Amino acid sequence: xxxxxxEVKGLVKCFGAIMATARLNLSVxxxxxxxxxxxxxAGKSTLIAQIAGELRPDAGLIRFxxxxxxxxxxxxxxxxxxxxxxxxxxxxxxxxALDNVALAVQACCGHSFRFWKNARLISALREPxxxxxxxxxxxxxxxxxxxxxxxxxxxxxxxxxxxxIKPKLLLLDEPMAGMGQEESEHLTALLMGLKGxxxxxxxxxDMEAVFALADRISVLVYGKMIATGTPDVIRSLPEVxxxxxxxxxxxxA
Numbered sequence: 001x002x003x004x005x006x007e008v009k010g011l012v013k014c015f016g017a018i019m020a021t022a023r024l025n026l027s028v029x030x031x032x033x034x035x036x037x038x039x040x041x042a043g044k045s046t047l048i049a050q051i052a053g054e055l056r057p058d059a060g061l062i063r064f065x066x067x068x069x070x071x072x073x074x075x076x077x078x079x080x081x082x083x084x085x086x087x088x089x090x091x092x093x094x095x096x097a098l099d100n101v102a103l104a105v106q107a108c109c110g111h112s113f114r115f116w117k118n119a120r121l122i123s124a125l126r127e128p129x130x131x132x133x134x135x136x137x138x139x140x141x142x143x144x145x146x147x148x149x150x151x152x153x154x155x156x157x158x159x160x161x162x163x164x165i166k167p168k169l170l171l172l173d174e175p176m177a178g179m180g181q182e183e184s185e186h187l188t189a190l191l192m193g194l195k196g197x198x199x200x201x202x203x204x205x206d207m208e209a210v211f212a213l214a215d216r217i218s219v220l221v222y223g224k225m226i227a228t229g230t231p232d233v234i235r236s237l238p239e240v241x242x243x244x245x246x247x248x249x250x251x252x253a
Contacts, residue, residue, distance in 0.1 A: 002029055002030055003066065004027040004028060004029055004063075005028055005029060005030045005064065005065060005168060005169055005199055006026070006027065006028040006051065006062075006063070006064050006169055006199075006201070007026070007027050007028075007062070007063040007064075008024060008025060008026040008027070008047075008051065008060065008061075008062050008063075009025055009060055009061050009062075009063075010023050010024070010025065010059060010060035010061070011023070011024040011025075011026075011047070011050060011057050011059070011060035011061075011062070012024075012057060012058045012059035012060050013043075013046055013050060013055060013057050013058055013223075014058055019222075019223050020043045020046040020223050021043050021046055021047055021050065021057065021060075021223045022043075022222070022223035022224045023059075023060070023224075024043075024047065024060070024220075024223065024224065024225050025225060026047075026218060026225065026228075028169065028199060028201055029199075030168075030199055031196055031197070031198075031199055032199060032200075032215040032216060033191070033195055033199075033200045033202060033213050033214050033215050033216075034200070034201050034202070034214065034215065034216050034217075034218065035201075035202045035203075035204060035210045035213065035214035035216070035217045035218070036048075036201065036202070036203045036217075036218050036220055037203075037204070037205075037207070037210060037217060037218070037219055037220070038219055038220035038221055039221065041222075042220040042221050042222065042223070043220055043222070043223040044173075044203045044220055045173055045174075045203065046223075047220065048084070048171050048173050048201070048203055050062065051082070051171060051201070052074060052077065052082065052084045052171055053069070053072055053073055053074040053076070053077045053082075054074060056071070057070065064077065064080060064081075064082055064168075064169070065080055065081060065168055067080065069082075078165065080168070081166070081167050081168030081169065082167060082168070082169050082171070083162040083165055083167035083169070083170050083171065084162070084170075084171040084172075084173065085155075085158050085159055085162050085170065085171065085172050085173065085175055090158060091146045091154055091157055091158055091161065092146060093145070093146050093147035094145065094146070094147065095145070095146055096142065096143050096144060096145055096146065097133060097138055097141050097142050097143070097144055097146055097149065097153075097157050097160075098126065098129055098130065098133065098142040098143060100146055100157055100160075100161055101129035101132050101133055101157070101160050101161055101164050102125040102126060102129040103161075104129075104160075104161040104162075104164035104165055105125050105128050105129050105132075105164045106125055107164075107165060128164070129164065130142060132160045132163055132164050133160055135160070135163070135193075136156045136157075136159055136160045136163070136190055137156060137186070137190060138153060138156055138157060138160060141153060150183070151178060151179065151183065152179055152180075152182075152183030152186060152187060155175055155176075155179070155183075155187060156186075156187065156190060159172075159175070159190070163198070167198075168199060169199045169200075169201065170198060170199070170200050170201070171201045171203075172191075172200060172201065172202045172203065172204070173203045174203055174204055174205065175187060175191075175202070175204065176188075176204060176205075176206045176209060177205070184206055184208075184209060187209075188206075188208075188209045188212055188213060191209075191213055192212070192213060195213070195215075200213075202214065210231075211231045211235075214231055215230070216228060216229060216230060217229065217230070217231055217234045219234065219237075219240050226239060226240070227239065227240055
């Protein structure tokens with residue numbers, strides 16, 4: 001059996017008297033799309049922030065790619081291949097889509113290239129950046145200033161920037177938040193194209209997208225993981241229906 005790429009054991013995070021993460025265990029296998037769902041306030045974003053290194057857990061450990069990373073900083077985890085896309089877009093709005101991705105490629109290379117040379121002319125940056133924009137469906141918008149992209153396109157661009165650093169694991173925290181149905185369907189198709197090639201941890205409220213994309217789903221309620229399984233298993237669990245999904249929503253998923 002393959003070793004888990006990400007393993008979380010006994011994770012605890014408290015904010016005063018509130019236990020936002022309650023002795024939580026989680027494993028993510030290489031190549032899988034693992035969705036984390038739960039009602040508002042369940043602790044999903046707190047969990048993602050701890051995995052990414054933005055919050056220090058009070059107890060427990062996190063292992064990634066065979067290495068304990070519990071105390072490592074965000075940039076140290078990034079070097080190991082852990083990337084995060086947030087609820088709020090984090091792009092450079094005054095730069096073109098191509099420039100945004102090229103910057104991420106440059107950061108991945110860890111090289112400043114020639115100081116006095118126009119970075120836009122460096123093929124080692126432009127060519128992989130264009131290939132990634134093609135992968136996420138933005139090649140025709142390469143020269144468009146990011147601020148002029150639609151909201152859905154900006155989320156695509158953010159994912160492109162994350163992919164540019166060649167992550168072993170990509171954490172997606174509500175990538176479809178604020179999107180209309182058409183934009184959500186487009187992003188779902190984009191992520192579907194990454195299945196089997198990119199390990200993803202997906203926090204998302206769009207149940208249609210979750211059940212279409214996920215290989216496994218973990219359900220979080222009040223900081224506790226109450227169930228983990230395939231989409232079919234999660235659909236069938238009464239405790240999951242009661243805690244979050246609801247009969248009508250499950251039937252439509």
